[in-house]
Structure formats: structure tokens, C-alpha cells
Amino acid sequence: MGKITGFMEYERLEEGYKPPKERLKDYREFVIGLDDSQSKVQAARCMDCGTPFCNSGCPVNNVIPDFNDLVFQQDWQNAWMVLDSTNNFPEFTGRICPAPCEAACTLNYNADPVGIKSIEHAIADRAWQNGWVQPRVPRIKTGKKVAVVGSGPAGMAAAQQLARVGHEVTLFEKNDRLGGLLRYGIPDFKMEKSHIDRRIDQMKAEGVTVRTGVMIGSLPKGSKVTNLAKETIEPKQLLSDFDAVVLAGGAEQSRDLPVPGRDLDGVHFAMEFLPQQNRVVAGDKVKGQIRADGKHVIVIGGGDTGSDCVGTSNRHGAASVVQFELMPQPPEEENKELTWPYWPYKLRTSSSHEEGCDREFAIATKEFIGEKGKVTGVKTVRVEWKDGKMVEVPGSEQTLRADLVLLAMGFTSPVASILEGFGVDKDTRGNAKASTEFIGGYATSVPKVFAAGDIRRGQSLVVWAIREGRQAARAVDEFLMGFSDLPR
Ligand SMILES: Cc1cc2nc3c(=O)[nH]c(=O)nc-3n(C[C@H](O)[C@H](O)[C@H](O)COP(=O)(O)OP(=O)(O)OC[C@H]3O[C@@H](n4cnc5c(N)ncnc54)[C@H](O)[C@@H]3O)c2cc1C
Ligand code: SF4
Numbered sequence: 329m330g331k332i333t334g335f336m337e338y339e340r341l342e343e344g345y346k347p348p349k350e351r352l353k354d355y356r357e358f359v360i361g362l363d364d365s366q367s368k369v370q371a372a373r374c375m376d377c378g379t380p381f382c383n384s385g386c387p388v389n390n391v392i393p394d395f396n397d398l399v400f401q402q403d404w405q406n407a408w409m410v411l412d413s414t415n416n417f418p419e420f421t422g423r424i425c426p427a428p429c430e431a432a433c434t435l436n437y438n439a440d441p442v443g444i445k446s447i448e449h450a451i452a453d454r455a456w457q458n459g460w461v462q463p464r465v466p467r468i469k470t471g472k473k474v475a476v477v478g479s480g481p482a483g484m485a486a487a488q489q490l491a492r493v494g495h496e497v498t499l500f501e502k503n504d505r506l507g508g509l510l511r512y513g514i515p516d517f518k519m520e521k522s523h524i525d526r527r528i529d530q531m532k533a534e535g536v537t538v539r540t541g542v543m544i545g546s547l548p549k550g551s552k553v554t555n556l557a558k559e560t561i562e563p564k565q566l567l568s569d570f571d572a573v574v575l576a577g578g579a580e581q582s583r584d585l586p587v588p589g590r591d592l593d594g595v596h597f598a599m600e601f602l603p604q605q606n607r608v609v610a611g612d613k614v615k616g617q618i619r620a621d622g623k624h625v626i627v628i629g630g631g632d633t634g635s636d637c638v639g640t641s642n643r644h645g646a647a648s649v650v651q652f653e654l655m656p657q658p659p660e661e662e663n664k665e666l667t668w669p670y671w672p673y674k675l676r677t678s679s680s681h682e683e684g685c686d687r688e689f690a691i692a693t694k695e696f697i698g699e700k701g702k703v704t705g706v707k708t709v710r711v712e713w714k715d716g717k718m719v720e721v722p723g724s725e726q727t728l729r730a731d732l733v734l735l736a737m738g739f740t741s742p743v744a745s746i747l748e749g750f751g752v753d754k755d756t757r758g759n760a761k762a763s764t765e766f767i768g769g770y771a772t773s774v775p776k777v778f779a780a781g782d783i784r785r786g787q788s789l790v791v792w793a794i795r796e797g798r799q800a801a802r803a804v805d806e807f808l809m810g811f812s813d814l815p816r
Pocket of ligand 2: 373375376380381383392393396432433434435442444
């Protein structure tokens with residue numbers, strides 16, 4: 329522990345943001361990380377708890393008190409080694425993780441938590457700047473072939489871990505670039521894509537073969553799931569060509585809103601809108617791009633995806649942006665005595681909200697209205713909860729103007745046809761059925777087929793996908809070799 333009285337002496341300092349006016353001009357990241365002396369002071373706030381709740385609150389179990397202490401001592405290289413030992417991609421999580429570790433931090437019980445995420449961000453960026461992130465090429469090759477289907481954080485973590493213990497790994501991706509939702513979901517202003525590219529270079533140097541534009545199995549006809557594949561491989565073929573297969577295809581089936589007028593032009597899934605902008609930022613030409621310029625935009629869905637639609641619409645130059653949430657407005661402050669060390673229920677205001685957006689809570693959409701086939705408005709009604717049931721408030725109907733409606737109500741499941749192609753059993757929510765047990769975990773009902781990330785757990789977080797990719801890699805290694813030295 330660096331400074332015994334640090335938590336009493338120093339206030340929490342948040343990372344800075346460029347002002348909204350400036351950051352709305354482009355799609356660049358706008359967070360201003362902590363400098364060396366700020367990081368040292370923030371790390372000094374850590375109490376090095378005997379039972380560090382941060383460590384169990386973090387899905388990849390980052391060894392937080394240790395790297396805090398090393399940052400306090402300004403021993404950045406060893407802090408990097410500690411961070412790298414549990415997390416394949418801390419430069420991703422240091423940018424976009426909601427930081428359940430901070431909710432769990434002991435200081436958060438009656439004060440402000442240690443700024444763990446900003447310290448993680450600082451360590452990861454220094455590691456890249458100083459050339460400490462190098463390929464780890466295995467000395468011995470096992471001769472075993474593993475296919476990883478899907479290149480989101482789960483697939484990337486699984487592929488990297490498996491290549492590092494000497495397996496011949498091929499990472500398949502139906503889109504033209506790797507990264508899953510990191511690439512074609514999360515906007516560049518939250519995480520620039522060069523962070524993915526340099527990791528892919530590292531993974532290639534470690535022996536991972538990447539095959540983009542290759543669809544394993546098929547999507548249903550008319551599916552709106554992003555698919556830039558030029559080639560298809562049948563699951564049967566993959567099973568005969570590889571010793572093990574990891575399914576890491578995410579949960580791509582967007583939740584729809586089948587109310588009258590859903591077919592009107594101008595009503596789109598968020599996941600039609602967001603990937604197009606990321607492609608444009610990457611330099612692609614997107615014919616007929618869905619744009620918000622000068623439009624009145626309504627985003628339906630109050631979560632992360634909705635917030636990303638708000639930020640992107642404002643960057644397009646929308647005339648107005650309104651975001652709907654079906655649930656009532658949460659309290660500004662959580663009741664820490666009830667929630668700590670778990671993820672608290674409270675109002676969350678993202679940087680995109682701060683850039684300009686009206687937020688409407690307890691509101692349901694009854695109908696999309698339009699003229700000449702184009703959406704012009706949304707009919708709504710206020711709702712409240714009685715005896716656990718949602719009821720409409722009589723007389724609260726309203727029509728709001730809208731030229732663009734973005735549906736961001738989450739994802740229901742993986743695309744069923746992909747699981748069915750492999751014959752993998754599904755759980756009650758339609759996800760790939762596989763446990764996370766120490767023995768036999770991540771194995772599906774089909775021999776030698778494993779599943780990790782959103783495809784197994786349902787829509788979740790990047791940090792959970794990394795955890796599952798790492799743990800599934802260990803399960804696959806054990807299955808192939810009879811033992812594994814990979815961490816869980
Ligand atoms: C808009 C948006 C914003 C988000 N923001 C955040 C955030 O700020 N922080 C956070 O922690 N989480 C966020 N999330 C959630 C997070 O991105 C996901 O939980 C995470 O990416 C899941 O990782 P995954 O590897 O399981 O799947 P994915 O990232 O979905 O990757 C799956 C990949 O598999 C490919 N694939 C699927 N089927 C096939 C097939 N048959 N053949 C070949 N390839 C296939 C897909 O094309 C995709 O590239 C966000 C999600 C969205 C949609
Ligand atoms: S819970 Fe908070 S104070 Fe305790 S060790 Fe973790 S980061 Fe430090």
C-alpha cells in the first residue's frame with residue numbers, strides 16, 4: 329500500500345473531457361487521461377483492503393490493489409505486467425468498461441471509489457507508448473487446430489490465449505474487419521479502432537490466422553444483422569477441418585418493436601445506423617447512409633446502444649434528439665447500504681447525453697405515423713407500474729415529431745440459425761447452452777464445440793466477453809491436451 333492516509337487526504341479526480349462543442353466536430357476520442365502525478369495521487373487513495381472487493385467485482389478479476397500500489401510508486405512497467413496478467417485488452421476496458429470494480433470498491437461504501445478505470449487506462453496507454461506490449465510467440469506448437477467463430481472481444485481473447493499455448497488458431501469473421509461490436513457497434517468517439525488493429529497485428533504475430541468476410545453457417549432470409557461476408561463455410565465442414573470450435577458470434581438479434589407503422593421509411597434498428605457510421609469513419613463509402621442531419625430523431629431504448637445513437641445523431645447535426653425509456657426515471661443517487669458492493673440502480677448520464685438530448689422516462693410507443701411512406705411522428709403514452717404490471721396512464725397520449733427513429737431496445741439472443749447450423753442446444757433465452765463450471769465449462773451439447781461471450785450469456789459487456797473468451801480458451805486447451813496452464 330502506497331500511502332496509508334491517502335484515502336483521507338485526496339479527493340477522487342475524474343478524467344477530463346474535451347468540451348461538447350469541440351468534440352461534436354468529429355468522431356475522435358475526447359477523454360483526457362490522467363497524467364503521471366494525477367495517477368499517483370489517485371492510486372494513493374487505494375486502501376489495499378485485506379479483502380479487496382474491487383478484485384471480485386471485476387469480471388476478469390484484475391489485481392487492482394497491486395497495480396494501484398505500483399502506480400503510486402510510479403513503477404509503470406510492473407503495473408502493466410500485473411494488469412496484463414488478467415486482461416488481454418485493458419486498453420479497451422480502460423476506455424469503455426462501466427467499471428463494476430469501482431461500484432465494488434470499499435471506499436465506495438461511504439465515499440467516492442478509487443478511480444480504478446482511469447488508472448487502468450493510464451497503465452495500458454503507457455504500455456503501448458513504451459513498447460511493452462509485444463507478441464508472445466509460443467515456443468512449442470501442439471499441432472492442434474482450433475476455429476474461433478466471431479472476432480468480438482470474446483473471440484479475440486479466446487484466439488489469443490489459445491495461440492499463446494501453441495495451438496493453430498483460425499479466427500473467422502463474417503464482416504470485413506475484425507472486432508465484433510468493438511468495431512461495428514461502439515462508436516469511434518468512445519473507442520478509436522486503431523486500438524483493435526494493433527491488437528490484431530499482435531495476434532497475427534503470435535500465430536493467429538484471420539479470415540474476414542467468411543460466414544460460418546447462414547443468416548435467415550431478410551436478416552438485418554450486419555453481414556459483409558463474401559464466402560460461406562458450412563458448420564459441418566468446420567467440424568471436420570478443426571479439432572475444436574469456439575462459437576463467439578455474439579447476440580446479434582435486435583429486439584424489434586412491432587407496432588403499426590414499423591415498416592415506414594426512417595424507422596431503423598440502431599445496429600443498422602451505428603455500423604454504417606463506423607464504416608464511414610474507417611474510410612468506406614456507404615451508399616444511402618442513414619443520416620440524422622437536420623432531422624428530429626427519436627431513440628427508443630435508454631441503454632448504452634441508445635446513448636451511442638444520441639452521440640452519433642448529434643455528430644451528424646440532428647435538429648433535436650429525444651431518447652425514450654420505458655422504465656421510470658431511476659434515483660439520482662443509489663442507496664449504497666442496499667446495493668454496495670453490487671452494481672447500483674441509479675440514473676446514469678453518459679457523455680453523449682451531456683452533448684444534447686431530452687430524456688423521457690416511463691413512456692411507451694404505440695404507433696409510428698407517416699406520410700408517403702416516411703415516418704413523421706411517434707404516438708406515445710405514459711406508463712406506470714401497478715402490482716408489477718405496466719399500465720397506460722389514461723389521457724396521456726401524445727404525438728412527437730420524428731424524421732428518424734432508432735430502435736435501441738437491446739438484443740434478444742444470438743441468431744438462431746447459427747446455433748441450429750451446429751446443432752447446439754439452446755437455453756430458455758435462446759443462447760448457446762453451456763455452463764461456466766470449472767470442469768466441463770463452456771462446452772456445448774455438441775462434442776468439441778464450445779461457446780463464449782454474448783452468444784452464451786446473452787447481451788452483456790466487453791469485460792465479460794474477455795473473461796469468457798479467456799476461460800473458454802482454458803477449457804478448450806484442457807479438452808485438447810488433457811491439462812492446461814492457462815489461467816481461468
Ligand atoms: C452499440 C453498442 C454499444 C456498446 N457499448 C458498450 C460499452 O460501452 N461497454 C461495454 O462493456 N459493452 C458495450 N456493449 C456490449 C459489448 O459490445 C458486447 O457485450 C461485446 O462486444 C460482446 O462480445 P462478443 O465477442 O461476445 O460478441 P460481439 O462483439 O457481438 O462479436 C461477435 C462477432 O461474431 C461475428 N459473427 C457472428 N456470427 C458469425 C458467423 N456465423 N460467422 C462468422 N462471424 C460471425 C459477428 O459479425 C461479430 O463480429 C455495447 C454494445 C452495443 C451494441
Ligand atoms: S476495494 Fe478500493 S480501496 Fe480496496 S483495494 Fe480495491 S481499489 Fe483499493
